[in-house]
Amino acid sequence: MRFSFIFSTLCTVTWSASVITNKQVIDTSKAEFETTLNEADFESNLHQRYDLHTLGIKVKDDPTIGNYSEGDILLESPKKFVEENNKLGRNAIRQMYRRWPNGEIPYTLSSQYGSYARGVIANAMNEYHTKTCVKFVARDPSKHHDYLWIHPDDGCYSLVGKTGGKQPVSLDSGCIQVGTIVHELMHAVGFFHEQSRQDRDSYIDVVWQNVMNGADDQFEKYNLNVISHLDEPYDYASIMHYGPYAFSGSGKKTLVPKKSGSERMGQRVKFSDVDVRKINKLYNCPSGGSSSNNNQINTNSIVNNSPPQV
Numbered sequence: 001m002r003f004s005f006i007f008s009t010l011c012t013v014t015w016s017a018s019v020i021t022n023k024q025v026i027d028t029s030k031a032e033f034e035t036t037l038n039e040a041d042f043e044s045n046l047h048q049r050y051d052l053h054t055l056g057i058k059v060k061d062d063p064t065i066g067n068y069s070e071g072d073i074l075l076e077s078p079k080k081f082v083e084e085n086n087k088l089g090r091n092a093i094r095q096m097y098r099r100w101p102n103g104e105i106p107y108t109l110s111s112q113y114g115s116y117a118r119g120v121i122a123n124a125m126n127e128y129h130t131k132t133c134v135k136f137v138a139r140d141p142s143k144h145h146d147y148l149w150i151h152p153d154d155g156c157y158s159l160v161g162k163t164g165g166k167q168p169v170s171l172d173s174g175c176i177q178v179g180t181i182v183h184e185l186m187h188a189v190g191f192f193h194e195q196s197r198q199d200r201d202s203y204i205d206v207v208w209q210n211v212m213n214g215a216d217d218q219f220e221k222y223n224l225n226v227i228s229h230l231d232e233p234y235d236y237a238s239i240m241h242y243g244p245y246a247f248s249g250s251g252k253k254t255l256v257p258k259k260s261g262s263e264r265m266g267q268r269v270k271f272s273d274v275d276v277r278k279i280n281k282l283y284n285c286p287s288g289g290s291s292s293n294n295n296q297i298n299t300n301s302i303v304n305n306s307p308p309q310v
């Protein structure tokens, strides 16, 4: 069935346009240095998205479920994180210094990404550019000290918000899908997982007996004195919500929704409407989101906030 589908696809378009190689995803034999996307990457035609499995690439059902803290959130320092926990607002960061000034996120990416991966990453960034005022910009070393370094390290992971300096985002070959990348970039923009919200117990049951050994901490929620959900409702459809089988050790569900509207829980396809609204609120985007000249962010509050000493 799959073969016949692929075969018919190949017959209707030219061979060169319909086949990609592993090297067009990631070529680890190439020297690695920092580069940026170009116009052609942003304009690349991605109507044809490839099933990475056909290249022999292992892709998890949900690549954002990794081996890091909360799956795919990399902590710059667990000690620092714990100390900051009481100040962190789930599920969006509260500290102004963790927001990217003017919603501008400088980035570089690895030269090892091939043309296909570059197009998919550009496509994911375009989701932000068209729906929000967050803008990924090629890093200019003379201007940008803090920036994302997108490279194929090990699985898919990101830190949350701006952490300072050259900040890693890992997208290995199993992560080269638009929805997966949108999810990882949303961590970098400043969001945690949806089910970390303080009010999550009203919306989901965590079935602890089905959670794999050692993974209990993947389902933490945070009891905070002050929490901001950006005045948005709990969102089962968020691209930041775990799916029902996240970290299951038994093959049974670990997350059971308590209310209706959970059909898309765990989706890694695109932003939900609430995701878009939250990003636009966090960055004070003009209504409608997308804007090339966003002047409405109160940059004073960002500049005047400095990280705690730990």
Ligand SMILES: [Zn+2]
Binding pocket: 064, 070, 071, 072, 073, 183, 187, 193
């Ligand atoms: Zn995640």
